[in-house]
Amino acid sequence: MADRGIVDGSRRRRWSAGDVQEAFVISGQIPLWLVDGDDRIAFVNDAAVQLLGYDSDDELLGRPSHDTVHWKHPDGSPYPAEDCPITHATRRGEPIRIERDWWVRKDGSLVPISIHCVHMEIDRRMGTAMTFHDLTASVQAEDERRRLDVERARLGEVRASRARIVEAADQQRRRLVRDLHDGAQSGLVGVVMELQLALKGEDVPDGVRTLVGDALDHTRAAIDELRELAHGIHPSVLSHRGLVGAVRALAGRASLPVVIEITDERYPNSVESTAYFVAAEALTNVAKYARASSARVATTRTAGHLVLTVDDDGIGGARPSAGSGLAGLADRLAALDGTLTVSSQPGEGTQVRAEIPLPAGTPDGRR
Ligand SMILES: Nc1ncnc2c1ncn2[C@@H]1O[C@H](COP(=O)(O)OP(=O)(O)OP(=O)(O)O)[C@@H](O)[C@H]1O
Ligand SMILES: [Mg+2]
Numbered sequence: 001m002a003d004r005g006i007v008d009g010s011r012r013r014r015w016s017a018g019d020v021q022e023a024f025v026i027s028g029q030i031p032l033w034l035v036d037g038d039d040r041i042a043f044v045n046d047a048a049v050q051l052l053g054y055d056s057d058d059e060l061l062g063r064p065s066h067d068t069v070h071w072k073h074p075d076g077s078p079y080p081a082e083d084c085p086i087t088h089a090t091r092r093g094e095p096i097r098i099e100r101d102w103w104v105r106k107d108g109s110l111v112p113i114s115i116h117c118v119h120m121e122i123d124r125r126m127g128t129a130m131t132f133h134d135l136t137a138s139v140q141a142e143d144e145r146r147r148l149d150v151e152r153a154r155l156g157e158v159r160a161s162r163a164r165i166v167e168a169a170d171q172q173r174r175r176l177v178r179d180l181h182d183g184a185q186s187g188l189v190g191v192v193m194e195l196q197l198a199l200k201g202e203d204v205p206d207g208v209r210t211l212v213g214d215a216l217d218h219t220r221a222a223i224d225e226l227r228e229l230a231h232g233i234h235p236s237v238l239s240h241r242g243l244v245g246a247v248r249a250l251a252g253r254a255s256l257p258v259v260i261e262i263t264d265e266r267y268p269n270s271v272e273s274t275a276y277f278v279a280a281e282a283l284t285n286v287a288k289y290a291r292a293s294s295a296r297v298a299t300t301r302t303a304g305h306l307v308l309t310v311d312d313d314g315i316g317g318a319r320p321s322a323g324s325g326l327a328g329l330a331d332r333l334a335a336l337d338g339t340l341t342v343s344s345q346p347g348e349g350t351q352v353r354a355e356i357p358l359p360a361g362t363p364d365g366r367r
Pocket of ligand 1: 281286318327
């Protein structure tokens, strides 16, 4: 068995960590700092002079070590030698290793270092030899990592709060529709019934009969308008029969044939509402601008998304920036961390594609 540093059977020299360190110190790669028994700087190599921002070792030799390079904490508060573990270890003649410390450069800035101190004879008295390593790069990388973590967490909060805002707005829509239904609409239905009753009387003068008949027509028209309004705010069929039912209702009112390829799978409210609003706006646009002969609304489900597409075979050339409909949908999708893509080459029809993220834990089953 070969001794340390001796050529072994495989003719390779074995190096200990100490040998390597010594080689680096000698070659000047590792900053070296020798302090005598009075804590005076006895020797510094070029690497140490450079790291601490001095021009030459003359500026350091003979000066008190702690008070020259270790006199303040990173927060700027004083660091008395009495509090310094290096000073105490030196006095006791013990080695010490510190993984993260801050030394003060000539210009007062701080440099993060790790330091290794051993007791040794210097100028025929016991002193301390210190080697240290510049940790600037790893401290910067750590700071950057921490900054990114904070940023990621903040971004997560912003995303969650935007999704909550969308969900709160949807809830308000649903409540408003219920209030319209239970309040104004049922009140008007009551009026219709009373007016119908009034018309049943035999002794109603003709002039009054005409007036009541008109009032009846106006009230019925008001109910229809109210229904339309409520439907635009939030179609109750969406809550009751899900996306497929609501898109069928849209297709039933469309002026062109609409093929529907949607399963009866149910999704969280915000997902169904978003998909519905995309389908409604895209089909309205088809009717208004596309001059298409047919349209198709389809959904597919991936691991994390519900993907809804609305295709038409019309003239193409849709520009989301030209109006507020498609841009508003894009904003809504962005708030849920989804995307809206419009593909619409002139002459090649239009596809509106929405990728709607499914909240974690959305069940995969069908009703
Ligand atoms: N399917 C389509 N085929 C052809 N052109 C379309 C189609 N959809 C939209 N466009 C064009 O893109 C423009 C932008 O549509 P968008 O829905 O954003 O706004 P808008 O319909 O004009 O206004 P709003 O939706 O606010 O009533 C439309 O003005 C229209 O010119
Ligand atoms: Mg539009």
